[in-house]
Amino acid sequence: MEKFNKRLTKSLVETGNLIPSTTEEIKIYLTSNKLEDVPSTFELNINSKSERAVYKNNSYLESYSSTEENLAQAAREGKEIPDEIKTKMDNDRKNSNPEK
Amino acid sequence: MDKLNEVTFKDVSDEDLFFYMACREEDSSTANLAFNEFYTRYKNYTFSVCRDFFISRNRFDEEDLKSFFHNVFLKIYYKSGEISIDSSVPIEERKYVILKIISRYVNYEGLTYMKSSRDPSSEINYTDELLNDIPEESLIEYESIEKKMLNKALDSLGDRNKFILLDFYRYETVNSEKGSWTPSDALDEMCEYYNTTKQALRKTKERALKKLKDYVDHTEKLKIVK
Numbered sequence: 001m002e003k004f005n006k007r008l009t010k011s012l013v014e015t016g017n018l019i020p021s022t023t024e025e026i027k028i029y030l031t032s033n034k035l036e037d038v039p040s041t042f043e044l045n046i047n048s049k050s051e052r053a054v055y056k057n058n059s060y061l062e063s064y065s066s067t068e069e070n071l072a073q074a075a076r077e078g079k080e081i082p083d084e085i086k087t088k089m090d091n092d093r094k095n096s097n098p099e100k
Numbered sequence: 101m102d103k104l105n106e107v108t109f110k111d112v113s114d115e116d117l118f119f120y121m122a123c124r125e126e127d128s129s130t131a132n133l134a135f136n137e138f139y140t141r142y143k144n145y146t147f148s149v150c151r152d153f154f155i156s157r158n159r160f161d162e163e164d165l166k167s168f169f170h171n172v173f174l175k176i177y178y179k180s181g182e183i184s185i186d187s188s189v190p191i192e193e194r195k196y197v198i199l200k201i202i203s204r205y206v207n208y209e210g211l212t213y214m215k216s217s218r219d220p221s222s223e224i225n226y227t228d229e230l231l232n233d234i235p236e237e238s239l240i241e242y243e244s245i246e247k248k249m250l251n252k253a254l255d256s257l258g259d260r261n262k263f264i265l266l267d268f269y270r271y272e273t274v275n276s277e278k279g280s281w282t283p284s285d286a287l288d289e290m291c292e293y294y295n296t297t298k299q300a301l302r303k304t305k306e307r308a309l310k311k312l313k314d315y316v317d318h319t320e321k322l323k324i325v326k
Contacts, residue, residue, distance in 0.1 A: 011244045015251070016148075017152070023236060024237070036148050037144055052171050054221060058161075
């Protein structure tokens, strides 16, 4: 796994999936990626912008819940499914099939 | 900008630019000039890694990317007094030290970005633990995974598992004293963001990594057979 881990790290850096964090990774990133010029609309000036910008379109939260994980964990450990998860599953099922 | 100052600042070292930026209370115009020079030198790298961060999380919002880019530079400006470059680093390698610092701030602005999905005005405090030096690991000798194969393998994980795995790679550090560890602030943010526990996150990472390895091994074996 160690060898695969290093192959994966290198490949993730090369493809821009991972921000390079060591000198070697930065060299790999610069060789694999052409740096893009900052678009003119992105140019900033510290004189006119001295405060943090607020993220306006980041209200999105991943829609997945922890239900799937809890179920998988319960199955692996041979445990009973907790009542609250059963209730949630029932509700999810009803919501996804409202006509039934 | 005054022509004389412009010429003068172009010859100033990065270390001195940090010093002038740190002295902004005493001399704001010099600090601004130093910032403008620093920005000119490193804006394209910073923009490229910020853009890549957004793409890797399937976020394509230009307005937020612009804010992200702005916040990274702003953070460097206000933290300039805490940034130092080891004098033993050879001059030709110093550029990489600056790029490492920028990468680090981009990664941790990423945590703030996660946090802001619950509270838009919240911000991560950059603690010493978060800003620890990352040990160098040799990767050159390892064979890359073919790009198309890697992308397919990552897609096969689904968004949630892919993001969790990438977050561990972003925030996990291999440290000779602590082994492989993730700063607690980063783990806490991940737990909040993914609405799960540390243990569940680690298990998701292990399963995703195994699935990725199996996919790559299997596909590479098939290629050899063909």
